[in-house]
Amino acid sequence: MLRRSLRLGGTLVGILFAVSLITFLLMNLAPGDAALAILGETATAESIATLRQRLGLDVPLLQRYLNWLGGVLTGDLGESFRANEPVLDAIVGRFPVTLQLLLGAQVVALALALPIGIYTAYRPRSLADKTALGVALAFVSTPPFLIGIILIYVFALQLGVLPATGYVPLGEDLVGNFLTMVLPIATLGLFEFPIYMRLLRSDMIQTLQQNFILLARAIGLPPWRILITHALRPSSLSLITVVGINMGRLIGGAVIVEVLFGLPGVGQLLVDGIYQREYLVVQGVVLFVGVFFVLINTLVDLLYSMLDPRVRVDSIRH
């Protein structure tokens, strides 16, 4: 166990280091002068030189990386150029919005996928199964911003029951927050649920063919009990991995959804940073998101080995 933890820790540090390097190189190997790009063609040589110094662009690449990494490790991602706000503060301040969106979307996706996936595995080829697969296919084929636009069109513009854009913080007004977050969370959840549903369905169909299910049926257990208490757990292993891996897909979707609904989250910060040429903000957000994603995946790996005894036994033997 200790050896395994050490190995896992070593890999994790290696990957995080690589993530920081890639993030840095992305910005610093890009063609063109960042200072010139920020100030525009009309800037004087003097102001460009000052800005280059302020951005730390006047030292060699390796030293620049080490300076930046040193800052990152001590929680200093630099300052945003226009807002004069530390980049880390800007990210941390907006992260709760994104986190609420991501977690909400996962809950919605699983709340739809679990019952539908279980039922369609229990009654494959039924009308309900075919309908569910058709709906899933339609959602898989719709880009997230399009799902959002359709929801806005129906619920905000036609029915007028929910706001199309805007955000109320969770701490300020619980109902207001709920109303502004319903459509964004639904958008992302609907984008995600077909993948979970189809995966659970096909795994569950395989589980239901196994002998212990036959035994449970022979004993005379009711179907719902067989499905929920006996078949679900062994069928949900790959689902758990995919829920973790898909965090990356979901973060990408969250960027789009935040822009579409005007939510002040990390994705919005990233896109604003790009439009305003705030390179340090962009660099900070990309690093933050990369690290967050790596940590989530490591956590999922750990959870997976806790849930699946076979993986656990294997790791003891080796």
Added chain:
Amino acid sequence: MTVSVTKPPAHLAPIAARQWFGPLVYIPAAWLVVAIAATVFAGLLPLPDPFKQALLRTLQPPSAAHWLGTDSLGRDVFSRSIVGLRVSLIVGIGSVAFGLALGGALGLVSGYFRGLIDLWISAVMTVVLSFPPLVLAIAIMSYAQPSLVLVIVVLGILFVPAFARIARANTLSLVEREFVLAARAIGMRDGFILLREILPNLVAPLAAYSMLMVAVAIIGEAALSFLGLSVPPPQPTLGGMIAAERANLLDAPWSVFGPAGFLFLTILSLNIVGDQVQRRLDGREAAI
């Protein structure tokens, strides 16, 4: 009368898309053929000029002259959608081809030589996979000047790990087979074995997923162009058209749902037909 609880039958095979859709699979295939033909020969079709503005005829509803109405600058939505779809298809096919070529080559080398090369290649893949794909694409696009080629390359890079994994896994098992051993025994060199013996056997497993990947790539391009990070204007893109006309959603829904329909039908068709291709070539159940 009591209704007995019907129990799940003993052998439940997953439903094949063919059984579900039956002959209906020809409809999406036909859409793809028509879409590709229309985008290739867009210039020859008797359609209104997609770039011509008419500021007195903005946001007109669909009519005989403008099948999907006009946008906020009075341009024809239908012909703009076709030109936009061309970008989607070029990026979709181009980026998957890029990912397939590079990922396939890396996986082939990785699985054949193993050892240190394998370790390095898989380390690089791990790092690429350490970023949420769309965020990585957004980051790269934001630092460089957006262009068609860049969009293809950036989205293509995101497909490299998936294709590399398929190629590597297949190569690992192919290397153990007798015909490779025989090739070695008669003194064939590594490069020859890779190209003549192993590569032909990788075509089917790699091609199996490529059509489904094209659908994913088109969604990716749509997301980038929605954020204004794909091919720059005046070139119309479906995502860009939707983003630009979003404000007119209530007054002129056709200006948004026109390009959205093109996008949806194309991705849906690719998914349905791609699913068939994948089953025929790979035989295993798609994990989406």
